[in-house]
Amino acid sequence: RRPYTVVLFDEIEKAHPDVFNVLLQVLDDGCLTDGQGHVVNFRNTLVILTSNLGSQFLGSDSMDAEAKRLAVMEAVRAQFRPEFLNRLDEIILFRSLAEEHMGRIVNIQLDRLIKRASRQDLAIDVTEDAREWLARRGYDPAYGARPLKRVIQREVENPLAALVLAGSIPEGGPVRVSCDGDSLSLQ
Known part of the structure; x- marks a missing residue:
C-alpha cells in the first residue's frame, strides 16, 4: 500500500529554528530519522507550508501584481535561509480576502x-x-x-x-x- 499524506505547517515563519533543520532533512531526503534511529518515510507526502510574510503588500491597492509578488518574495528571502527556500518546489501567493x-x-x-x-x-x-x-x-x-x-x-x-x-x-x-x-x- 502507498498511503498519501498531507502535512501542513501553518504560519511557518513562527516555527522554532530547529523545525527548519528537520524540514531540510524531510524535503531533501524524503525521510526523517529521529533520535532513536527510527526512520519515517515522507516519499508520498505533500508538505504544505503557509506564511503571512508580506501579507501587508498583498492587500495594497497602490501596487500592481508584479510589485506585490516582488515585495512578498523579498520578505520571504529575508526570513528563510537560501538552502531552505531551494528545497521548496513552489511558492504560491494568494490574493487577500476582500x-x-x-x-x-x-x-x-x-x-x-x-x-x-x-x-x-x-x-x-x-x-x-x-x-x-x-x-x-x-x-x-x-x-x-x-x-x-x-x-x-x-x-x-x-x-x-x-x-x-x-x-x-x-x-x-x-x-x-x-x-x-x-x-x-x-x-
Whole structure:
C-alpha cells in the first residue's frame, strides 16, 4: 500500500529554528530519522507550508501584481535561509480576502450550523439581511474572515443555545434569524 499524506505547517515563519533543520532533512531526503534511529518515510507526502510574510503588500491597492509578488518574495528571502527556500518546489501567493467574498463564507459557515442543528431536529432559517449583517461584522481587513466564526458564535449560536436550554423553541423549531436594525433577532 502507498498511503498519501498531507502535512501542513501553518504560519511557518513562527516555527522554532530547529523545525527548519528537520524540514531540510524531510524535503531533501524524503525521510526523517529521529533520535532513536527510527526512520519515517515522507516519499508520498505533500508538505504544505503557509506564511503571512508580506501579507501587508498583498492587500495594497497602490501596487500592481508584479510589485506585490516582488515585495512578498523579498520578505520571504529575508526570513528563510537560501538552502531552505531551494528545497521548496513552489511558492504560491494568494490574493487577500476582500469583503465581497464574505457572503460565500457566511453561507458555508451557516450551512454547517444548520446541518448540525438539523441533526438535533431543529430547523434554522437565516434571512438574507441577517447573512449580510454577519458578513459585515465578521470581516476585518487585517484578519480576513477569522473573526466570522466568533461573530456567528456570539450572535447566533449562543443565543440559539440559550433559547433551546430555556425551552423557548417548540420541538423541531423553526428558528428564524433576522436582522433587527443593528443586531440580530432569533424567533
